[in-house]
Structures are given as C-alpha cells and as structure tokens.
Amino acid sequence: MNKTFDPSFKILLRAVLILTVIACAAVFIFAREFFYPIFLAVLLSYLLYPVAKFFQQFLRHEGISIGISILLLLGIFAATFFLLYQQASIFLADLPEFEEQALLNLTSIQDYLTQSTPLTIDSDDWLKNQIKNLLEAQENFFGQIFNATTATLVALGVQPVYIFFLLYYRNHFKEFMFQVTQPKDHPVLKKIIVEVASVTKNYVSGIFIVVLILCFVNSIGLMVVGIEYALLLGVISAFFNFIPYFGTLIGGAVPLVYSLVSPDPSDAIGVVILFIIVQFLENNVLTPNITGGRVAISPLFTIFAIILGGITWGIPGMLLSVPFLGIFKVICENVRPLQPIAFLLSSRESLEKDKKETI
Numbered sequence: 001m002n003k004t005f006d007p008s009f010k011i012l013l014r015a016v017l018i019l020t021v022i023a024c025a026a027v028f029i030f031a032r033e034f035f036y037p038i039f040l041a042v043l044l045s046y047l048l049y050p051v052a053k054f055f056q057q058f059l060r061h062e063g064i065s066i067g068i069s070i071l072l073l074l075g076i077f078a079a080t081f082f083l084l085y086q087q088a089s090i091f092l093a094d095l096p097e098f099e100e101q102a103l104l105n106l107t108s109i110q111d112y113l114t115q116s117t118p119l120t121i122d123s124d125d126w127l128k129n130q131i132k133n134l135l136e137a138q139e140n141f142f143g144q145i146f147n148a149t150t151a152t153l154v155a156l157g158v159q160p161v162y163i164f165f166l167l168y169y170r171n172h173f174k175e176f177m178f179q180v181t182q183p184k185d186h187p188v189l190k191k192i193i194v195e196v197a198s199v200t201k202n203y204v205s206g207i208f209i210v211v212l213i214l215c216f217v218n219s220i221g222l223m224v225v226g227i228e229y230a231l232l233l234g235v236i237s238a239f240f241n242f243i244p245y246f247g248t249l250i251g252g253a254v255p256l257v258y259s260l261v262s263p264d265p266s267d268a269i270g271v272v273i274l275f276i277i278v279q280f281l282e283n284n285v286l287t288p289n290i291t292g293g294r295v296a297i298s299p300l301f302t303i304f305a306i307i308l309g310g311i312t313w314g315i316p317g318m319l320l321s322v323p324f325l326g327i328f329k330v331i332c333e334n335v336r337p338l339q340p341i342a343f344l345l346s347s348r349e350s351l352e353k354d355k356k357e358t359i
Helices: 007-030 032-059 062-093 095-116 124-155 159-168 170-179 183-225 230-242 247-260 267-290 299-313 315-334 336-345 348-358
Strands: none
Touching: 007 032, 007 299, 032 062, 032 159, 032 183, 032 299, 032 315, 062 159, 062 230, 159 170, 170 183, 183 230, 183 247, 183 267, 183 315, 230 247, 247 267, 299 315, 315 336
C-alpha cells in the first residue's frame, strides 16, 4: 500500500526540520562554555582509555586506573604550561630591547631606501609608531595565549570529572544505545561504535604524537637558524598544528615576526625555509603515517569545518571540528540514507582506495 502525503505537510515537515537544525545550532553557540568541554572530554577519553586499560592490568581496579591516567595527563599539561609560562615571562621582559633593535633595523631600511631609491621616509615618529604597534601586537598575542589558557583551565576545571565518568560508564552508554535502537539495527550500530572508536583513537593519539615531534623539530630548527628563545617559539608553533592545514602557517608567523626585529633580520629567511620544510614534512610524512589518514575528510570540507568551528566556538571549535566531522562521516557511511553525505565528505584518495579494495 502506497503512502501519500499532502504537499503542504511535506513543506511543514521540512520547515520543522530546518528550524530544529537552527535551534540546535543556536543552543550550541550560546551554550559553548558548557558543550565544548564535554566534546573535548570525549576525545581525551579515547586518548586515555588505552592508558587506563594498561594500569588496570596491574591494579585490578577500574576507578583507580582511570584516576591515575587522568592525573598523568594533568601532570603533563601542567608541566608544559609551567615551562611555557616561564619562557614567555623572560621573553616579555626583554621586549624593550626588541623595540630598540627593531628601531635600528627599520632605520637601516630607511637609510637604504633613501640612498638607493627615490623613496624618502623622514618621519622618525612614523617608524616608532610602527615598531610600537608591531611589538604591542606581539605582546598582546602572547598575553592572549596565556590569559586564554588560564581562563580555559578555570572553565574546564570539571574536565577531569567528565573524563572519569565517560570512561567509567562507557559500557552504560553503549548499552543505552543498543536499548534505544531496534534489534535489526544492532549489527550496524556495533560496526559504527567500533569504527568511531578506531578512527577517534588513532586520530587523537596521532595528532598528539605529531605535535610532540614538531616541538622538537621546530625548536632544533630554530636553534640551527640562530633564533633566540627557540624552545618557546618552537613549542608554540608546534601547538598550532592541532589545527589542520592552517596550523603550520599560523605557527610559523610567530618566530618570523620575532626574527624580523632581532639583531640579524636575515634570520627571517632561515625561518621561512625551515617552516616550508616543516609544512612538507607534516603534510606528507608525519600526519599520513602517524594518524594513518583515518579521518579522510576532503580538504575543502576540512577547511569549512575549521572556519565554522572557529566562528561558533573559537579556538576550541577549530580543534574539535575535524575529529567530530570524521565521526559524523563514519556514521553516514554506515547509515544507508546518509551514504551520499559520506561520499561528499570523503577525500579523493580515500575514495580511490575504497575502489581498489572492492576490485
């Protein structure tokens, strides 16, 4: 028996669906301080689960094992933040010296332009204003990083609690999903759960390993170039690689600006060459081999997701958008009506690989 619906009912149904999507988006935007810690806790739970499972083999107690793994993660974050804060404090204290050196550099450029070209720049006030604006922007940049980090630590003070209970009650959440779905859909649901766990764990652990490697690569590279504060600038530059595609470019801008106001501005050439190499290494060697390309999202939609995440949730949104888009893609791949969306989101490389595997 064919079911027919009144056209006006279809229009109403679509309108309700659109309004529901808009309402959900509004809730996520206005309640960002509540939602993004939960989403971050989900990713960190996948990262910590193997660690907690390892400790459970020796301690034979799930709660204690999870607690130790969380304390270990907090210790690593606290030590990293303390190291960067100490280095940044020294860096900011030396800013007056950078201002004097930058004035000398720009004065030299002014003299060269006056002698070698028809251009003349006679206003020292203009030079001083440009130097002041540049260094104030640099100081504000570092200040915003650590102020944002402090504010985030306060806002995410409940984060360890989220992670603990997400891990401790993971089987309850899994059983809940089976209870709210029909038995005929359980095989698909089980497949989705396994694939989401695999993709998320590999991506999150992989990106942490990539950033850790780049902390050493960037710092050593900046030392070779001759940049002062190579450790601080190298680590900050590496942290931006949590943001796909844009991370290396944004991170490289920080040591580049510093090199331009250093005693030897020619070091900027070395910085540019270094981060071109790092960009190639990260995109073609580290990320494909360590993360395994498991998310396999089209670069176009990856960029869309990063920009949209940044607009809605700021920096946390830029960090969380890609892994959760990958989770959404896994769900679409296993739900027949949504498979065209998965096809649209997939990268060309993953589609070609799937074709070869099916032949």
